Amino acid sequence: MKIDILTLFPEMFEGVLGSSILKKAEEKGIVHYHLVNFREYSDNKHKTVDDYPYGGGAGMVLKPQPVFDAIEDRLEGSEKKPRIILLCPQGETYTQQKAEAFAEEEHLIFICGHYEGYDERIRTLVTDEISIGDYVLTGGELGAMVMIDSIVRLLPGVLGNETSPVTDSFSTGLLEHPHYTRPADFRGMKVPDVLLSGNHRLIEEWREKESLYRTYTRRPDLLRGYPLSEKQKAWLKEWEEKRG
CATH class of the missing domain: 3.40.1280.10 (SPOUT methyltransferase, trefoil knot domain)
Structure with a gap:
């Protein structure tokens, strides 16, 4: 370019x-x-x-x-x-x-x-x-x-990890999920167990849910017109009921 x-x-x-x-x-x-x-x-x-x-x-x-x-x-x-x-x-x-x-x-x-x-x-x-x-x-x-x-940063070969820009906040339409690194326990604040489980299916589901929840609580305007799956709709309904 x-x-x-x-x-x-x-x-x-x-x-x-x-x-x-x-x-x-x-x-x-x-x-x-x-x-x-x-x-x-x-x-x-x-x-x-x-x-x-x-x-x-x-x-x-x-x-x-x-x-x-x-x-x-x-x-x-x-x-x-x-x-x-x-x-x-x-x-x-x-x-x-x-x-x-x-x-x-x-x-x-x-x-x-x-x-x-x-x-x-x-x-x-x-x-x-x-x-x-x-x-x-x-x-x-x-x-x-x-x-x-x-x-x-979006150009091929610029970032070390080619998946990084794909999963960024706003690229998917939602805010990005939380990230953690070592140590697993820092001053009593622990990394969620699911991220230490090695179960990639559960990890991806956790990330999807956290991404949706972060968007729901911080930028609900981004959800207007967003193509929610049935699973995501169920999560939103659950959170809305908890908030009363």
Whole structure:
């Protein structure tokens, strides 16, 4: 996968892309990151990329010219149009399902805005407008980092255990079950007996039940429209009766 990041602050990404899983993914040749400071594409001698909004108002607005030129430069020679993602609080809310869809792509371009907003004509370039939550940041850089981390970890060969992303919270539609490791007894807090039993059928059932219960108690909204099995429906009914 090729990931281009258009930003006025490329130095913000150095620690994130140069550490941990994201760094290892690039070292393995699975992904290549390219940071583009679109200020370099400004067509005026002062290298300005923003201006006052027509009609007045607070703040500055990103001009279309530097962004258009930067995108066109990154598209030169491309046979297939990439997904071009605009980080924007007005965009669709980011989800695990969107991360999985983006992970299927060969080329992603992220546009990280700053200041008050974008010239509206920049939106004509993009395929996706994404928000990582209902709050406002000073720029799109942190949102892009969140998305890139969640996407790259899904690429084949990035994680040591290929089943890890499949069983993550939200990937199955439910929150993930609890995990335990050694020691079996830590300060009187013991690992559930079923996990020590060696009975894989019972362990899988315990994990399924705990995953459902954790979702039921912490994120019941995720169960709306979730295709429950008859067994899962019985568990939910049992818990609801206990809660009165």
